Amino acid sequence: MTRVVLLGASPGPDTSPTGLRLAALPGNPTVAERLRSQLASLDPRFATIESGDVATALHALADVAESATESLFIIPENSVVHDELIYQITKTKRGALALVAKRPRPEVTEEEQQQEEEEDDTGPDEYVPIDEAEPEIGLERVEGLPLRARIGKSGRVVSVGTAHHAVTRPNAILLGPLHVSARNAPTLAQTCRDLAAMASTFGEDDDLVQLIVFGLVRNGVSVGIRGRRDLFYRRVTTQEEVNEAGAEIIGIDEDRARLNNAVKGADGFFTTFFVSTYSRFIARWAARRGLTPNQVTLISITLGVAAAACFATGDRPWMVLGGVLIYFAFVFDCVDGQVARYARKFGVLGAWLDATFDRFKEYVVFAGLAVGWVVSGNGDDIWILALAAIGLQTTRHLLDFSFGISNRRKPPSPLPTIALDAPDDRELRQKLTRRKVERSQGLRGVLKMWTKAGRFRAVHWARKMIVFPIGERFAAIAITAALFDARITFITLVIWGSVAAAYTLTGRLMRSLV
Incomplete structure (x- = not known):
């Protein structure tokens, strides 16, 4: 069994599009209605956390994690996602797993690519050796989210930053879905309480999932990574984004992905x-x-x-x-x-x-x-x-x-x-x-x-x-x-x-x- 935690509006730029409808999908459901129906098979009585105030949201998540006897699946309410992707994430054997998207790579020459591979096993995006790179507050945005995570070829999150915590050469965003095993639930609970106590240090554009992973990584939890691969996930905030997401998701053969899996x-x-x-x-x-x-x-x-x-x-x-x-x-x-x-x-x-x-x-x-x-x-x-x-x-x-x-x-x-x-x-x-x-x-x-x-x-x-x-x-x-x-x-x-x-x-x- 999996305990599902549905996050409301993120404390950052996202707003929960409960009334926005996916006209391209059968039944013309709202984004929230569709996601709730998808999650009902995992946990018919999932927890819902209104995250308008970050400290309150973190305390609420800590309470859920503290009482959890099973793994937790945390996902923002404004998510458009394939059922198969939810299934694959929740069936992971990792202690923690986050869905990520890498920073789009600029075109590089073969010589620059070779230099990149030799400098660092995490694959830097610039060509200064990573030991000489200065930590930074990621200001670049990818898919509406601040670029403040560093992932490596080891298959896990190396470090995460916030609006007031610099990270060395960020190269990815944390899309939203996060799976935490039952053995790491106590650490998650304590991490959320500690983060809530320092909520005043976070910025308006700090995403709640990003903050959670920030705390877990600094507390020694190995947070694995996976990409969307041949499946679809996107957070949406406007009707235009919802329409684009609906068109994209029906254009992907989910059954073929399920068969390959x-x-x-x-x-x-x-x-x-x-x-x-x-x-x-x-x-x-x-x-x-x-x-x-x-x-x-x-x-x-x-x-x-x-x-x-x-x-x-x-x-x-x-x-x-x-x-x-x-x-x-x-x-x-x-x-x-x-x-x-x-x-x-x-x-x-x-x-x-x-x-x-x-x-x-x-x-x-x-x-x-x-x-x-x-x-x-x-x-x-x-x-x-x-x-x-x-x-x-x-x-x-x-x-x-x-x-x-x-x-x-x-x-x-x-x-x-x-x-x-x-x-x-x-x-x-x-x-x-x-x-x-x-x-x-x-x-x-x-x-x-x-x-x-x-x-x-x-x-x-x-x-x-x-x-x-x-x-x-x-x-x-x-x-x-x-x-x-x-x-x-x-x-x-x-x-x-x-x-x-x-x-x-x-x-x-x-x-x-x-």
Whole structure:
């Protein structure tokens, strides 16, 4: 469950356009009516905060955060937004997440771009080294909001300024929607009370969301960032802006964005290029016809068992057919998750079935391959390889599970803090620089270098493949069984699986020691 907090008119230049209507949308709703109907599914009794007086608004938000037992989704009332964007923001696993828009970039030469990348990993907009840049009060406006936030390539807000708190080289605005996890709700409550006590220091154009993020960042909360990407968000204040927003939002294919979001972004090479390119359309077709994720899982299991039966014959034509069937068993294994994400049908049973029967399909196929080898008159020593493949894969899954549980218990690394009344962010940036240096030494430095190497496309996909994920395993089974024989299949699985186990175990030992 998510606690929704709807902000009224911002203390800055925005006014709440409750009476302005989106004539381009069905039903001709007002901006406020449409947003409230969108939020009702998240929280039918959401909190509404009238933010005409910033101190009063901050105290009210503190009260909501103090009593919250779930995550909070904060959004201005004058927002025109896609449902899918609301969904994606509220489903984040980050402790805090803000929707941002970067400052429009001027045209730069290739030489200037290279210089920019070398100077600072946060990507400066001017060409003075960032250590020499003076903090400033952002006077430039983007989409009607003051440019007073600094975001970095690390994927979070580095610092935020106000009308009286300078920020070093601002490069983004905070659009409005803000998600704060339940674990950060107490910090949010205290931050809002502290900000309310210094409300007289803020300016008329300071936006309430900007002030909240300003306080959270200075209090050491990691506020992640995301852009609008292929979805729509805009704050509106006049009928002209409402008309423009209505025309823009209906011109964007929200369903396509939702479908694309149904595909996991961290899949392996084989899954990304040989399955997900079309499996999402199967998922949409299945969801629109009422198929549940569990029903798709059963299709995948059936195909896996059929593949094992084909392999068990030992005959070449059937081995080829088995390879085709195991490939499509994996395709539907991807489709069931995509149906769940597209149709938003999640359940504990479905997650358990998916994880359990992935292993079942693999192991029954191993058995089918071994049986096929034996019935073809090649001897029963193949079972040694089959058991080695099963044992290796079982061990890898146990290690994956145990590391995942242990890693979730590890508290996040704390970020530096500075006083809310510090006039600029220099002290914060100095602390961040020292933290960066400290985390670049020893094992942390090695891991950081390896992480940075992932920016190169070849390294990125090599790292994806070396861990031998399920897509690569099913591809290896399908190809080697269809073209060669079961012995080659098991040798491939054992060798590649051993390399993957050594690589994964080394990385996890290093991460456990830092």
